[in-house]
Amino acid sequence: MMKEENNLNKKAVILLSGGLDSTTVISIAKEKGFELYALSFRYGQRNNSELEFAKQTAKKNNVKQHKIVDIDLGLFGGSALTDDIPVPKNDGNSVKENEIPVTYVPARNLIFLSLGLAWAEVIGAYDIFIGVNAIDFSGYPDCRPEFINSFQKTANLATKAGLGNKKFKIHTPLINLTKSDIIKKGVELKVDYKNTVTCYDPSNEGLACGKCDSCILRRNGFRDAGVPDPTRYVGN
Amino acid sequence: MMKEENNLNKKAVILLSGGLDSTTVISIAKEKGFELYALSFRYGQRNNSELEFAKQTAKKNNVKQHKIVDIDLGLFGGSALTDDIPVPKNDGNSVKENEIPVTYVPARNLIFLSLGLAWAEVIGAYDIFIGVNAIDFSGYPDCRPEFINSFQKTANLATKAGLGNKKFKIHTPLINLTKSDIIKKGVELKVDYKNTVTCYDPSNEGLACGKCDSCILRRNGFRDAGVPDPTRYVGN
Numbered sequence: 506m507m508k509e510e511n512n513l514n515k516k517a518v519i520l521l522s523g524g525l526d527s528t529t530v531i532s533i534a535k536e537k538g539f540e541l542y543a544l545s546f547r548y549g550q551r552n553n554s555e556l557e558f559a560k561q562t563a564k565k566n567n568v569k570q571h572k573i574v575d576i577d578l579g580l581f582g583g584s585a586l587t588d589d590i591p592v593p594k595n596d597g598n599s600v601k602e603n604e605i606p607v608t609y610v611p612a613r614n615l616i617f618l619s620l621g622l623a624w625a626e627v628i629g630a631y632d633i634f635i636g637v638n639a640i641d642f643s644g645y646p647d648c649r650p651e652f653i654n655s656f657q658k659t660a661n662l663a664t665k666a667g668l669g670n671k672k673f674k675i676h677t678p679l680i681n682l683t684k685s686d687i688i689k690k691g692v693e694l695k696v697d698y699k700n701t702v703t704c705y706d707p708s709n710e711g712l713a714c715g716k717c718d719s720c721i722l723r724r725n726g727f728r729d730a731g732v733p734d735p736t737r738y739v740g741n
Numbered sequence: 742m743m744k745e746e747n748n749l750n751k752k753a754v755i756l757l758s759g760g761l762d763s764t765t766v767i768s769i770a771k772e773k774g775f776e777l778y779a780l781s782f783r784y785g786q787r788n789n790s791e792l793e794f795a796k797q798t799a800k801k802n803n804v805k806q807h808k809i810v811d812i813d814l815g816l817f818g819g820s821a822l823t824d825d826i827p828v829p830k831n832d833g834n835s836v837k838e839n840e841i842p843v844t845y846v847p848a849r850n851l852i853f854l855s856l857g858l859a860w861a862e863v864i865g866a867y868d869i870f871i872g873v874n875a876i877d878f879s880g881y882p883d884c885r886p887e888f889i890n891s892f893q894k895t896a897n898l899a900t901k902a903g904l905g906n907k908k909f910k911i912h913t914p915l916i917n918l919t920k921s922d923i924i925k926k927g928v929e930l931k932v933d934y935k936n937t938v939t940c941y942d943p944s945n946e947g948l949a950c951g952k953c954d955s956c957i958l959r960r961n962g963f964r965d966a967g968v969p970d971p972t973r974y975v976g977n
Contacts, residue, residue: 576812583863605901612859615899619855623848627819652898659895662888663851665841 512538516569516630517676518621519543523559525723526636526679528701529687531566532694533678534634541568542628544621548613549579549587554711555702562700574620584610585705592706594716605644606718608705614647618656619663622673626666634676641684641722653677684726692732699735712739748774752805752866753912754857755779759795761959762872762915764937765923767802768930769914770870777804778864780857784849785815785823790947794936801936810856820846821941828942830952841880842954844941850883854892855899858909862902870912877920877958889913920962928968935971948975 517539521527534541543563545556556573563571579587585607586592592608614637621633637648646652657675661667679687691698703723704713713720715738727734753775757763770777779799781792792809799807815823821843822828828844850873857869873884882888893911897903915923927934939959940949949956951974963970 572816574813574816577810578859580808580810581860581863609901610859611862611901612855612896612899615895616852616855616859619848619852623814623846623852624817626847627817646901646904647899649898652895655891655895655898659851659888659891660848662885662891663848663883665845665847665882668841668882 514540515632516540516542516625516628517632517634518625518628518630519568519634520617520621520636521545521559521563521571522636523555523557523562523702524636525684525691525698525701525703525726526638526687528558528562528698529691529694529696530634530636530678531562531568532691532696534632534676535566536694539632541566542624542630543568543571544617544624545571545573546617546620547573547575548610549577551586551592552702552704552707554707558700558702565700572624576616576620578610578613578616581611584608586610592714592717594706594714605646608718609645612647614645614652615656618660618675622660622664625673626664629666631666631671631673632676633673634678636679637677638679638682638684638687640681641726648680650677650680653680683729684722685729688726688730688732692730697735698727703736708739712737714739750776751868752776752778752861752864753868753870754861754864754866755804755870756853756857756872757781757795757799757807758872759791759793759798759938760872761920761927761934761937761939761962762874762923764794764798764934765927765930765932766870766872766914767798767804768927768932770868770912771802772930775868777802778860778866779804779807780853780860781807781809782853782856783809783811784846785813787822787828788938788940788943790943791938794938797936808860812852812856814846814849814852817847820844822846828950828953830942830950841882844954845881848883850881850888851892854896854911858896858900861909862900865902867902867907867909868912869909870914872915873913874915874918874920874923876917877962884916886913886916889916919965920958921965924962924966924968928966933971934963939972944975948973950975 705717941953
């Protein structure tokens with residue numbers, strides 16, 4: 506990995522939810538040689554096991570620091586992920602196209618990236634990694650490249666560090682990958698997907714529902730990658 | 742005020758710190774006819790009396806709702822406003838130019854605007870007011886028009902609401918005013934500046950130090966506006 510040598514001793518902030526995508530991203534950032542600073546959020550999400558997996562993953566990747574920020578987005582309401590709105594289930598095979606689902610959390614990636622930027626500026630990092638994906642995704646506007654590009658520009662105007670010669674870069678290594686390509690990449694990097702959670706609405710025991718959009722994308726991803734799905738589903 | 746009639750029944754989110762600028766801004770938004778939703782932050786700032794004034798101001802302006810978000814920016818460190826770094830004092834007459842002071846809080850306005858945007862999207866507001874000022878300010882990068890313009894663009898790409906025909910607008914009615922013009926405008930709108938706090942480093946009794954950049958800009962503003970300064974300073 507000679508080509509990545511120039512990243513050695515460079516710090517990067519990695520947004521780490523404990524899901525399949527961000528767990529793959531932290532391995533990619535590690536492979537690229539960055540010194541890792543993992544950032545997670547307790548934002549009122551239903552799924553608390555996410556954060557436990559995020560802690561394990563941070564440790565496993567020998568991060569320099571892992572911070573968990575408390576920010577109650579449930580205060581505003583408006584999302585099935587933080588409210589009592591039911592998470593939609595479907596036939597278990599496909600995800601509805603062209604419709605932003607009720608699991609959308611208003612401005613979530615913008616808020617998370619802004620907080621990641623604040624930490625990056627404090628520690629002197631210019632590289633921020635986020636696991637957004639614009640292929641096998643749920644149609645969230647804040648997963649699109651045009652949002653990421655615009656945020657990167659804004660980040661460099663918002664900060665003292667951005668005024669200098671070095672500029673902030675938002676890395677989105679998964680943005681153009683299918684879910685199965687993400688899984689293949691992760692398997693190559695020895696990611697243990699048993700320790701990731703994706704389900705929007707897991708059981709009290711932490712089992713995945715198998716029927717929400719997120720479960721379906723994940724399940725189809727393992728199938729298409731030809732990789733055994735280690736997820737524990739309700740009723741299996 | 743016929744020209745403002747088209748804002749009647751339009752909701753606006755107002756970022757309200759309890760300082761001189763944001764207290765003026767909420768009166769301006771009210772004058773324009775908006776239905777007011779005030780948003781404040783408990784972010785680890787030294788100055789807690791700010792939030793008490795914010796509550797009073799919200800009430801006085803008959804806001805529809807006032808929310809206070811807890812977000813501990815002190816977790817990241819890096820600022821005299823949230824850390825144990827001393828707030829710089831000077832000769833009491835002028836503010837150093839061309840230098841971003843240690844009172845800068847990394848990415849603060851970006852984080853606050855992002856949270857304001859989240860709330861706006863949930864309540865169906867497209868107008869967000871912030872009291873940034875690029876004239877008599879401390880050189881913070883996130884008070885400049887180029888930052889605000891870039892944020893506005895990003896906001897419309899980050900959200901479900903921004904995909905539609907209506908677009909988010911970030912209002913910065915103070916951006917090109919001097920401190921004394923802001924005070925004159927506020928006096929015209931019957932703002933009671935006694936109930937605002939500006940000092941970066943007040944005494945335990947809530948008295949202003951009179952020597953930090955923020956106190957100096959405020960004091961000079963009242964002087965230049967020819968308005969009696971209602972601030973209670975240490976030793977006065």
